[in-house]
Amino acid sequence: MNSLVRNISIIGSGPSGLYTAYHLIKKANTVKIPFNIKVWEKFPVPFGLSRFGVAPDHPEVKNCELTFESMFKEYKELSNGYCQNLEFIGNTIIGNNNNNNNNNSEPINRFENRIPLNELHDSQDVIVFSYGCNGDKRLNIPNEKSTPGVFTSRQFVNWYNGQFDMSMNEKFMNFDWSRVSRVGIIGNGNVALDLSRVLISNQIDSLWSNTDISNIALKKLREAHIESVQIFGRRDFSQSKFTNKEFRELWELEKFGIFGNIESNEFRTMIQDVNNKTKTNNYDRVMMRRLEMSREYMLPFDQRTKKNYKKFKPPVERNDARKIWEFQYLKSPQSINVCDDDGSLKSVTFTENIVGSNGNVNVQNKPTTVTYDLDLLITSLGYKGEPLEGFKEMGVHFENGHIKNIKGRVCNPDGLPLNGLYTSGWISNGGRGIIANTMQESFQVADQILADLPILPKTSSKETTVSSILHNTTSWKDWEKINQIEMNNGVPYGKPRSKFLTVDSVMKHIE
Ligand SMILES: Cc1cc2nc3c(=O)[nH]c(=O)nc-3n(C[C@H](O)[C@H](O)[C@H](O)COP(=O)(O)OP(=O)(O)OC[C@H]3O[C@@H](n4cnc5c(N)ncnc54)[C@H](O)[C@@H]3O)c2cc1C
Ligand SMILES: NC(=O)c1ccc[n+]([C@@H]2O[C@H](COP(=O)([O-])OP(=O)(O)OC[C@H]3O[C@@H](n4cnc5c(N)ncnc54)[C@H](OP(=O)(O)O)[C@@H]3O)[C@@H](O)[C@H]2O)c1
Incomplete structure (x- = not known):
């Protein structure tokens, strides 16, 4: 029976890798073929963006980690014995992420353990x-990478979430935060809203001090006395990418005297439609809720009609607001302008757009521009997938920031599936979706693997172990220890955990 044991390697221990493992284990009974799973992770700790992406004030989103913890404890029972071994191998990078836009600020060569992809392929x-x-999606305009005070959303989120490559990055540590009062964020997806919330409420102790935000980042952020956050969209209000739950969180900051505003003619027309009860059939349920929410929160507190929006009276009137966040629509960044003397950020110039009926952005016939003075700029355009070194040789087709696949089966350039190669999560779809979507998609990929398992050739020549010599890997037991220490370290401060901010500080606790 042992010769039939299949060896499955999953690269990445974020929600997609671990949900794929979870479903393989839960459904192993359906194909009755024994297998081993190895989960490879470049960092010494698991969970990907659940740990290093999700905002620190959204701890409930991280509940998926509890599922993964019990999976590592109970995989034999959960799989009726078909999963014979489930192993986490941290601090080990597979291949190389061809990260060509990391502007040399992330030390991608620091990985002590690197397994070439072809070697892993031969063994699995x-x-x-x-x-x-x-990686980062980019505007590709001058001064974007080099200007102090200009960051990508991925860099910024990694920094405040204590991701090892960014937690002490000098671009953040050497930046003069005390000069920051006007912030610009380009893009209006949910990450832009996370960033807006963190920045505009940075001084409010009750929101942040009992979260697992990096202490070092929080201290630096608090040096900034931010008065306005401008959020720029290249299209209009109706094409906004954020979701209502996250939008509402921004409005609710009014209880701390932080108010919101929306600059868009389209928005004003839509609000009139809702007020006059005209053309409301044009708007779906989600949009109606979004409009209702905006209209109510933009009214003085006492004039609001729904009690849903009257939970907490703001400490000041809207007109006296000292801090505001504001959406600016129909603006595409054209240039990042820097100060002549020290090269620091001065302003950003935008061209004003119109949106065609197909939703595409067009420049006006007589293009106009508008310039905003800013002290900090974050480009929040989405995360970008990167191929791994070795893809070409294996015939893996990588295009538009994701691995080409059909229902998770990796394709070659002719669109044909490659035996034994699968993909799940953000690298399979180019950086889209919340954890619930990622989970559903990963389950489907696991179902596909299980369906293919009986017909996949089990090559007896396949080695079961990689031949690279690995040092200082971390196991699940090691993670359990680190997890406990981090949680204990958080207790005196009322935090769920106090994260280790460097790989070295983690490795000191590993025997
Ligand atoms: C800022 C932000 C906030 C978010 N907030 C929410 C939220 O509030 N609610 C919600 O539901 N969703 C949220 N999401 C979405 C959610 O994080 C994703 O749906 C999910 O994390 C995608 O999972 P993944 O496993 O595909 O990728 P990831 O989570 O990125 O995991 C990939 C893993 O692979 C590892 N890895 C990378 N390269 C290698 C390599 N070569 N070798 C070995 N390991 C490697 C990485 O270190 C990482 O651990 C947020 C996303 C972001 C960016
Ligand atoms: N709380 C949560 O549930 C939560 C939190 C964070 C993230 N997430 C999820 O994570 C995923 C990624 O989020 P994200 O915010 O990083 O990405 P996103 O949702 O794709 O938003 C990216 C934004 O950047 C804009 N953009 C892209 N390229 C641009 C350019 N060249 N010039 C100007 N604007 C540009 C986009 O505008 P266009 O629309 O015009 O392209 C869009 O507004 C999403 O699925 C999101 O829902 C969820």
Whole structure:
């Protein structure tokens, strides 16, 4: 029976890799073929963006980690014995993320353990690429990478969440935060809203001090006395990418005297439609809720009609607000302007757009521009997937920031599936979706693997172990220890955990 044991390697221990493992284990009974799973992770700790992406004030989102913890304890029972071994191998990078836009600020060569992809391929029956999106989408305009005070959303989120490559990055540590009062954020997805919330409420102790935000980042952020956050969209209000729950969180900051505003003619027309009860059939339920929410929160507290929006009376009137966040629509960044003397950020110039009926952005016939003075700029355009070194040789087709696949089966350039190669999560779709979507998609990929398992050739020549010599890897037991220490360290401060901020500080606790 042992010769039939299949070896499955999953690259990445974020939600997609671990949900793929979870479903393989839960459904192993359906194919009755024994297998081993190895989950490879470049960092010494698991969970990907659940740990390093999700905002610190959204701890409930991290509940998926509890599922993964019990999976590592109970995989034999959960799989009726078909999963014979489930192993986490941390601090080990597979291949190389061809991160060509990391502007040299992230030390990608620091990985002590690197296994070439072809070596892993030779040793495994199934490989699942679940390594997420490790790059940044870019505007590709001058001064974007070099200007102090201009960051990408991925860099910024990694920094405040204590991701090891960014937690002490000098671009953040050497920046003069005390000069920051006007912030610009380009893009209006949910990450832009996370960033707006963190920045505009940075001084409010009750929101942040009992979260697992990096202490070092929080201290620096608090040096900034931010008065306005401008959120720029290249299209209009109706094409906004954020979701209502996150939008509402921004409005609710009014209880701390932080108010919101929306600059858009389209928005004003839509609000009139709702007020006059005209054309409301044009708007779906989600949009109606969004409009209702905005209209109510933009009214003085006492004039609001729904009690849903009257929970907490703001400490000051809207007109006396000292802090505001504001959406600016129909603006595409054209240039990042820097101060002549020290090269620091001065302003950003935008061209004003119109949106065609197909939702595409067009420049006006007589293009106009508008310039905003800013002290800090974050480009929040989405995370970008990058190929791994070795893809070409294996015939893996990588295009538009994701691995080409059909229902998780990795394709070659002719669109044909490659035996034994699968992909799940953000690297399979180019950086889209919340954890619930990622989970559903990963379950489907696991179902596909299980369906293929009986017909996948089990090559007896396949070695079961990689031949690279590995040092200082971390196991699940090691993670359990680190997890406990981090949680204990958080207790005196009322935090769920106090994260280790460097790989070295983690490795000191590993025997
Ligand atoms: C800022 C932000 C906030 C978010 N907030 C929410 C939220 O509030 N609610 C919600 O539901 N969703 C949220 N999401 C979405 C959610 O994080 C994703 O749906 C999910 O994390 C995608 O999972 P993944 O496993 O595909 O990628 P990831 O989570 O990125 O995991 C990939 C893993 O692979 C590892 N890895 C990368 N390269 C290699 C390699 N070569 N070798 C070995 N390991 C490697 C990485 O270190 C990482 O651990 C947020 C996303 C972001 C960016
Ligand atoms: N709380 C949560 O549930 C939560 C939190 C964070 C993230 N997430 C999820 O994570 C995923 C990624 O989120 P995200 O915010 O990083 O990405 P996103 O939702 O794709 O938003 C990216 C934004 O950047 C804009 N953009 C892209 N390229 C641009 C350019 N060249 N010039 C100007 N604007 C540009 C986009 O505008 P266009 O629309 O015009 O392209 C869009 O507004 C999403 O699925 C999101 O829902 C969820």
